[in-house]
Each structure stands twice: as structure tokens, then as C-alpha cells.
């Protein structure tokens with residue numbers, strides 16, 4: 550099998566376009582959005598228009614936009630929507646990680662609908678994002694609960710069939726874009742005793758009686774992004790909103806829906822971490838160029854450059870893993886292990902990059918002068934090793950797969 554590490558003309562052009570946008574339009578506003586805890590809707594609308602006029606879903610594909618099999622085939626032939634997504638995600642996160650999570654579109658809700666929805670459901674739930682001139686629309690993904698984060702199998706939100714509806718009760722927490730979402734994919738269980746086999750996934754639409762927004766979180770980092778608690782109290786969801794229909798759930802399919810989502814989104818989250826890590830790395834490189842090259846003794850300069858080289862190596866390795874995982878997804882290959890590898894390494898490499906950048910800049914790096922970018926990245930980056938599965942959980946996934954799959958390694 551041929552191995553190809555170079556990007557095609559289309560990907561390169563797209564990356565250059567987004568890189569310029571990140572540098573000239575997004576980055577200059579990142580500190581203000583962080584301070585204000587959000588991004589003005591007009592700005593987001595302009596970005597959505599720009600993505601559309603670029604003739605692609607460049608910015609939105611990063612978090613899952615395309616739908617049916619035909620599009621998947623097309624995107625594969627063109628070089629792949631997932632690869633496109635990781636490239637765009639790294640560049641946009643270099644500009645601002647919070648911005649990327651605020652972009653209108655189905656967001657993390659997209660992959661489960663795409664993976665498990667019926668054709669009718671895909672049409673119905675993706676259609677709401679087509680009109681970019683109307684009110685902005687978001688989708689969301691509601692899996693985490695107060696007592697079930699890493700332990701996905703342990704969700705307690707209940708669902709029971711009542712006539713032509715399902716009745717849902719429970720609480721979801723830390724849901725990205727949860728309050729503003731037009732619909733949220735909610736995972737619930739018919740019986741916690743059944744474990745994974747009891748899981749069901751529903752698309753719950755905003756305004757459904759019994760579906761309410763609870764607390765909006767005040768976060769350490771990614772402050773521009775909304776993170777909300779969702780409350781379901783005797784929430785009656787029409788049976789047509791059970792993702793994939795009842796026949797889908799004969800064998801643990803609800804749980805698999807949640808897991809399939811991760812195979813697509815973990816490389817994207819890894820790529821976002823690479824973007825923030827690269828931002829800190831670039832900052833430190835510029836600092837060293839300006840402050841060290843001529844003015845410091847050679848041994849000290851060499852020691853600093855060695856630290857930068859280590860950061861650069863790790864980020865490059867992490868990026869390569871995100872490309873591989875995305876390429877596998879684009880080519881219909883099972884990529885759970887590779888997706889976890891990319892996220893596990895990217896999270897750690899990017900956290901290291903932010904810490905090293907602060908340390909290399911010395912006292913200058915630790916001063917939060919009206920929230921300088923280094924300090925912001927340091928706050929932003931930690932969560933990339935927490936959401937979409939913590940670093941520890943990625944390492945468990947990887948080791949389980951390696952042990953069960955020793956022959957292929």
C-alpha cells in the first residue's frame with residue numbers, strides 16, 4: 550500500500566486560506582472573546598457565509614456537517630472530509646480554540662446522526678442548518694452526566710416507551726452549545742442493569758416540553774464556548790426521534806453510536822490541541838529569535854533550542870497521528886485505536902508546548918498582562934486532555950486494542 554504524506558493542491562489551498570483567516574481575523578479578537586465569554590453572532594454569521602462562499606464546508610466540516618453515503622463517497626474521492634476537518638481544525642484552533650467550538654452547525658451532534666440516523670432523520674435534522682441567513686443554529690451532543698463521564702456505560706438518564714413517545718428523565722452536564730442548540734443527541738437507558746445494551750440515542754429538539762437548560766458553566770479556559778447543563782423531566786420525545794429507529798438497538802447499538810462518534814471526533818479534537826500547541830510554540834520561537842539569538846551565551850541558547858525542538862517533534866508526531874486517523878476514517882477503515890492515539894498524544898504534546906512556551910519566556914511568560922495570549926492558551930489547553938475522553942481513558946482504549954490486536958502491530 551502506498552504511503553503519501555503530502556497534501557493535495559485543494560487541501561493546501563484550503564489550509565492557506567484558513568491560516569490567513571485565523572491570523573488576520575480570528576486571532577486578533579481571541580482575547581476579547583475570552584474576556585466577554587462569547588462571540589458576537591454577527592461575526593459568526595459572517596464566518597458561516599464565508600465558509601459557504603468558499604464553496605465548501607471548510608469551517609463547519611471540522612465538527613461534522615456532511616450527511617449521507619453519497620457525500621461520504623464523494624468526499625473520499627476528493628481526498629476526504631475527515632482529513633479536511635483535521636486540517637481546518639488545527640488552523641482555526643491556532644486562531645482561537647473557543648471560536649471553533651462556537652461555529653454554527655451540528656457540531657458534535659453531527660457524527661451520531663450521520664452514523665446512525667435513518668435517511669429521513671438525516672434530512673430532517675441537517676436541514677435546519679442550511680439557511681445561513683436566518684437565525685444561527687447549533688446542534689449538540691449530550692452523553693455526560695454528573696455520575697457518568699469516563700464511565701460512559703454507566704449513564705442513568707432513563708427512557709421508557711409510552712405510546713408513540715419516549716419519556717426521558719435525567720440530567721446531562723458540560724454540554725457544548727447545549728443551551729443554544731436547536732437539537733441535542735441525548736443518550737439514555739431503558740434499564741441501567743442492561744449496561745451498554747440498554748442505551749438509546751434520541752434527537753431532542755429545543756422547546757420539547759420537559760427539556761430545559763440548567764446551569765451555564767463558568768470555565769477556566771475556552772471561555773468563548775458555551776457549556777451547559779441540560780435537564781429532562783418527563784420529557785416526551787416523539788418515537789421518530791429515536792436515532793436509527795428501534796431495530797437499530799438489537800445489540801448494543803446505542804452504545805456503539807456514542808463510540809462511533811468518538812472515532813470521528815477524537816482526531817478533530819487532537820488537531821485542535823495541535824493548533825493551540827503550535828500557537829504557543831510559534832510564540833516561543835519568536836520570543837527566542839528576538840531575545841536570544843545575539844544577546845545570550847551560546848550554551849544557554851542551545852539548551853533553549855533543544856527544548857523547542859522537543860516540543861516541535863511532539864507536535865509534529867501528534868499531527869501525523871491525527872492525519873492518519875482522519876485518513877483511515879475517510880477510507881472506511883476502523884480507526885478507534887488510531888483516533889485515541891492521536892488525541893492522547895496531541896493533548897499531552899500541546900499541554901507541554903504551552904508550559905514550555907511560558908517557561909522559555911521566563912517572567913514575561915507568567916505575567917497575565919490584560920490576559921495575554923500565552924496565559925489564555927495555558928488555560929484553554931487543559932480541557933483537550935479531558936473532553937472526548939480523558940488522556941487516561943485514551944490510554945486504556947489504546948492498550949486494550951493493542952492487547953487484543955497484537956498481530957497487527
Ligand SMILES: Cc1cc2nc3c(=O)[nH]c(=O)nc-3n(C[C@H](O)[C@H](O)[C@H](O)COP(=O)(O)OP(=O)(O)OC[C@H]3O[C@@H](n4cnc5c(N)ncnc54)[C@H](O)[C@@H]3O)c2cc1C
Pocket residue numbers: 657690691692693695697698699700722723724725726768771776932935936937938939940941942945
Ligand atoms: C469544556 C467541556 C466541554 C464538554 N463538552 C461535552 C459535550 O459536548 N458533550 C458531552 O457529553 N460531554 C462533554 N463534556 C464532558 C467530558 O466529556 C467529560 O468531562 C469527560 O468525559 C470526563 O468525565 P468526568 O468529567 O465525569 O470525569 P471522570 O470520568 O469522573 O474522571 C475523573 C478522573 O478520573 C480518571 N478516570 C476515570 N475513569 C478511569 C479509569 N477507568 N482508569 C483510570 N482513570 C480514570 C479520568 O481520566 C479523570 O482524570 C465536556 C467537558 C468539558 C470540560
